[in-house]
Amino acid sequence: MDLQLSPLAVHFPALAPVDGVRLGAAEAGIRYRDRTDVVLMELAAGTTAAGVFTTNRCPGAPVDWCRSAVKGGRARAVVINAGNANVFTGRAGHEACAATAAAAAELVGCPAKQVLIASTGVIGEVLPHEKLTAALPALHANLRDDAWEDAARGIMTTDTFPKGATRLARIGETEVRINGIAKGSGMIAPDMATMLCFVATDAKIPAAVLDTLLRKGVGRTFNCTTVDSDTSTSDTLLLFATGTAKHPRVPAKGGPVLRDFGQKLDDLLLDLALQVVRDGEGAQKLIRIDVSGATTGRSARRIAMSVANSPLVKTAVAGEDANWGRIVMAVGKAGEPADRDRLSIAVGGVWMARDGGVVPGYDEAPVVAHMRGREIHIEIDLGLGRGTATAWTCDFTHGYIDINGSYRS
């Protein structure tokens, strides 16, 4: 299938090296021809690590591997392949992870449990890990510190553009860098939507603190985005801190010294998450949903995600129809406290419905113009409390059906 570049695509930014990280991509021929499909990332001795993974109860073997390995809080390498997700492959799946980790560990000189693994692509087929491990020595010999875009391209499946982001943050008076790459959420039958994301910094941060920062950041970013409500079996987000930067020591429990770092990390995660949404299958428009006035923040988030996951809201946006009736429906079906007669809805900054009824004679012209744009803004005020949340999604178009409803090739 020939996929057209998403109209919401952004350019890959210039990513300066992160001290302590070398990476590269190679062609292992796992499934695709004439493109890179295996990525190796080598991390300096002493690198701390944290990860978050899919909540799907049927995760792939690499997710099992990483969940266990990341508990040690240390990492020296990451091996990622595209073309085969190593999901629903039983014992052979675990063995493929172990063999891959052992091969990378030997090259890098570390225990196998300090090698993390991620895979994306078709499922239910045993990963031909010999092809992967055969490619590793040459790949390792050619690692560079400036190959972030190569790495981002090497993990794409049906992504239409490579995804990367970079931020500078201050810890004390020291500037540290945070780089990240991600892939998602294109798909070819019988693939499943998989989201992979790898972030590295040269800051020196204890693994437990890294874990806290990551969970907090993901809650506000990746976990507030959706393309089609289907949670993959492979979602993996790994965060590494090489510790090569010289800055004031970060206490074991974190603290105020990490305030700027935490903000910049959240900002980078949101950047990458939105790039994934921008590359959602068939996406023509990026949708932002701001909920306010909910009874709690948790309730606001559930309502925002209910709207973001509603096929009727998403098809209305595809049709450039500011259909607030469907928004009312999606708010109501969330099952969270809502009072129809206090509900207000704005599209493109224009309040169309207020306190449970249409705003008489509201000016439709700016709303129509807004709906024709690429970025759609929906605001929902429940009028009940102080809970707020934001969610992002894309519209739901014929492109989605084309990509996911085609015959298996």
Place this chain on the structure above:
Amino acid sequence: MDLQLSPLAVHFPALAPVDGVRLGAAEAGIRYRDRTDVVLMELAAGTTAAGVFTTNRCPGAPVDWCRSAVKGGRARAVVINAGNANVFTGRAGHEACAATAAAAAELVGCPAKQVLIASTGVIGEVLPHEKLTAALPALHANLRDDAWEDAARGIMTTDTFPKGATRLARIGETEVRINGIAKGSGMIAPDMATMLCFVATDAKIPAAVLDTLLRKGVGRTFNCTTVDSDTSTSDTLLLFATGTAKHPRVPAKGGPVLRDFGQKLDDLLLDLALQVVRDGEGAQKLIRIDVSGATTGRSARRIAMSVANSPLVKTAVAGEDANWGRIVMAVGKAGEPADRDRLSIAVGGVWMARDGGVVPGYDEAPVVAHMRGREIHIEIDLGLGRGTATAWTCDFTHGYIDINGSYRS
């Protein structure tokens, strides 16, 4: 928009009269031209009533009206209109219900609270109830006992076929009849998917017993179906028992005398629910999902609905692809107990995956042939316990995007 007849359509069955029920349809000109859009159903004195309604927290005014009115357990009339759902209309919405009920009550000779109201169509517009009440006297003068199909046609919005079902049941030695009509789930922007269903029997059953039967029946039928996961603000299912049949008295708490009636009622509700799914927007295939081996029945139902609501599973079926990988994903994302390594999946009766892995060399030919048909059968065995459930849905096609993503006319 010109909607083509669903390829899954079924013929409207011959519905013999239910003693104590007279009905008819008329043109009130609420929104549509040259078609009936208001239906009146008159019920014999002494009719008992029960109802179930949308769980959406932003229900329409008619749902509020019915919830309150049906508490009395008695009904003498139902007024239903198509073209305007009377949702998100504030105080004017309630007043429209009250005025409509008052007008019908005067014609029938009963308290207004014994008139039930249902509306379907555009939302956010005040219902022009004068048009509706103006049509009622002539409509009332022409009520017949054999106009069930007329009534089913009068409540259609973008349904592509009228929906009805009938069953005979025995209470003691007496045969009673159950008739039902339904509408759903076509849609034109800015309508919302609305499901309305009206069922009547000549049996004599206390309202509380009717309510129990209805809730039990709905749990296994309508509540196990989905078209697009979007819960309407108007869903209404009303059940009436005119009590004109002569059969052994039904005790205040029901009991074994109603066993056959309960089974036939469930069967009729399932028939109507599946007709709604068969008319799902853009539906080309009807999908049945049988889950077994779950830890509990409730868990089985959640897993079945997770699969039924998965856009990836539904687009795969549209593409005639027996993509069990997406089924694994949808099982896992339900959040219910599942063990990847005990999971088995069959399509069209052929077990493709067993105990967490592909069945080596399974015969794909019958699966491919099955996927080309109109009725798709998916079986999922979790291998954990004895919980079972069944859900029904339709596939997800370009037709859905056409219907719901078109510009508002």
